[in-house]
Amino acid sequence: MLREALFLVVLCLVAWIGFDALEGQRDEARRERDSAKWEASGLREAARISGEMLAERDAIDQRNTKELTDARTENERLRRAVDDGTRRLRIRATCPASGSLPTATGPGRVADAGTAELAPDARPDYHTLRDQHALSRQMILGLQQYVRGVCQRLPASQDTTFPNFNERTTP
Template identity: 60%
Template sequence: MREGTFILVVCLVAWFGFDLLQGQRDTARSERDAALFEASGLREAARISGEMLAERDAIDLQRTQELNHERAENDALRLDVAAGRKRLRVTATCSASMSTSAGASGVADAAAAELTADARPDYFTLVDQLALSKKMILGLQDHALRVCPRQTQPTLNP
């Protein structure tokens, strides 16, 4: 009888030990699966972030090149105006309030209206600032249209 009880106790201890190891194995598998899922998600997030950064850099490069081109054209025009090779013309009309009682039916100075020498630097500064603002706005629009839609919204786990 003692031997039967001893064998029964040994079998119960072995069974409890096996059950305990099986539970630990299942826990380890579920932890491993969760870690693999998280690693997969992080890899995908890193890939998407890399693509978004590359797209942002491409937009920045394109808009910077366009801005540099426009500024170079503006600088060339500035040099041409300063050297007298080109002139800045302004569309202008005489006001109707001018006196016509003088009897002359012509215009005293029939030359085309042109910016004064003092106004020219301001004109070129404004053209540069306009080009910069335009490229900044276009770059932001490109970013909003091409990069932002790719960002995934975080989901809440219930």
């Protein structure tokens, strides 16, 4: 009988140790599950924010590309109008006052003939400058909008999801 009781006590002790080990494994599995849920939630939020940032970037790009296309179309329309003579390219200029002209030229003077105009060989340069100005303007505006709309929207707690995101690696 003592043997049976001792066997029963040992069996209960082994069962108790086994259940304790299983309980520890269960707790560890729960911690891992909770950690995975938290990480998945963080990744979903990061994906949502990334999607919004990409959509904002695409909207900025589309808007600025349209404005640039419109500016270039207008410039091309102006170029054709100047080339075919329906419009003139005028420049703002003033003629010097009569007292500032050298008197060595004599009494004969030419009256102001009208508004100053670009020479024909300078007109393509003018249109090229207009194109480059429109391109530069849209690039600068697009970058400013990108910084305001996308870069400054980065979440303040991004280091909790991506711990190495802010670290710079030097090559």
